[in-house]
Amino acid sequence: MEIYQPSPVPGTIITTGAAPPAQNTPLALARGLLTGGVIGASLAAVVVGAIIEQWQLFVTGLALPAVYGLLCFLASMPRWAREAAIAPCTALAVIESREAVGGEATSDVAVRFVSTVAPDDAPAYRVAFTQKINLADLPDYRPGGVVVVQYPPDRPWRVRIVRRPTPQWEERAACARLDPAPGPALVSEPAEGCAVGFALLLALLLAAAGVVLLFRADLFDEGASAQPPSATQPSASSSSSTTVVSSASGTVTLGPNQSFLDKGVLRKAVASLAKGTDARAALTVVVQDRLLSVVYAPAGSQAPTFDPDSLPYDRFPALVEEARSSLGVGDPQTWQLTVERLTGSLTVRVSVTGAGGAASLEADGDGKVVRRTPAH
Incomplete structure (x- = not known):
């Protein structure tokens, strides 16, 4: 009969009384930094993408952990093969x-x-x-x-x-x-040290902050330009803007320190006017710095119309800036942007006035400039 007693002599295996050393190796720290960065960037991308409605960013945030997990799996396969080759x-x-x-x-x-x-x-x-x-x-x-x-x-x-x-x-x-080994201690896998946990948390916060800072302009514009749904009654007002909607037209007047050239403001204002009428097709859209006017086609009208949602809103600020700065009006005082289809094709016309006179430019439905009329 074989009798085994626990040996007090140190050996190659961790004894019952010794705590496993914490894993604070450079590789563990690097893995903690990378894992924290992926988690932070993924969570921030999903949240920011949903808020600003940028679905490419949202999908990227969802796919990033899966790609990282696949790469970690592939990177671990050689180590698993080496471990499997060692006899237990x-x-x-x-x-x-x-x-x-x-x-x-x-x-x-x-x-x-x-x-x-x-x-x-x-x-x-x-x-x-x-x-x-x-x-x-x-x-x-x-x-x-x-x-x-x-x-x-x-x-x-x-x-x-x-x-x-x-x-x-x-x-x-x-x-x-x-005989049972003395003492209550159990041998277990060495835990990751505090440094690894701190590195993971730091990388998570930095990655999340980086994504938020990268898209801060879109986030702030989203919050600043968000307007409450307009009422369907003829007069609906708020402290920042005034909206008037009827069956055939609608106007929006912005409050101080606002402009329809701000990103997203004009598109949202036009969409809010369309909610107050049964007509979706427009005859004209006229925009000034803080005044928007849309005229809708009456039922059964044969006049040339267009869908306000199809306008190149992203090009409007650049067109206004070009008209104010390159047509020789000097110090521009007023500007007006008009969209219509009276000639059959969609025309975007920007008129400006200043000390040097009046000038205008025209663009097509894609916002590409087709004609310039400088000041005389």
């Missing part, structure tokens, strides 16, 4: 306690074992592990029983019971008597 260590272990932790509805039940492992060439140590055991085999693993276990040489906490050991190990387990 075989040893005897005495079961100190067992506890079913799940899987009662199936034939296999997850059991948490606390055991003392007694390697032939290293000190005994206590370890806790969970392994699925068939209900019919559960009586074979009683507390105090000796079993054959295996574990990777460099990770003694990954213990697994060998269900069908070789005849030699089966005979040794039947004849052996093992």
Whole structure:
């Protein structure tokens, strides 16, 4: 009969009384930084993309963790192959306690074992592990029983019971008597140190802040230009703008320190006017700095119309700026942008006046300038 006693002599395996060292290696820190950056950037991209309605950014935020996970999986495959090629260590272990932790509805039940492992060439140590055991085999693993276990040489906490050991190990387990290792400490996987957690949190915050700062203009414009839905009554007013809607026309007057050249403001104002009328086709759209007027076609009208949603709103500020600065009006005093289809094709006309006289330019439906009339 073989009798094993826990050895007090230090060996290559972590003993029961020693705490595993924290993993603060450069590789662990780099992995923490990269993981935190991916998490922070992904969450911020999803939130910012949804707020500013930029769905490419939203989808990128969703796809980033999946791509990162795939890359980590591929990068880990060589290490897994090397680990699989290393023969595991075989040893005897005495079961100190067992506890079913799940899987009662199936034939296999997850059991948490606390055991003392007694390697032939290293000190005994206590370890806790969970392994699925068939209900019919559960009586074979009683507390105090000796079993054959295996574990990777460099990770003694990954213990697994060998269900069908070789005849030699089966005979040794039947004849052996093992004493539990002293002390309550358990060998476990080394935890990541505080530095890794701090690096992950720092990278998460920096990545999230970077995404928000990168799209801060769109975020602030979204908040500044958001207007409450306009009422369908003839007069609806707010402290920042005044909207008047009828069945055939609509006007919006902005308050101080606002302009229809601000990003997104004109598009939203035109859309709010369309909600107050049954007509969607427009005859003319006239825009000044803080005044918008839209005339809709009456029912049954044969006049040339256009859909206000199809206008090149993103080009309007550039067209106004070009008309004010390059047509020789000197210091421009007023400007007006008019959209119509009186000639059959959509025309965008910008008129400006100043000390040097009046001037205008015309653009097509895509916002491309087709004619310039400088001041005389």
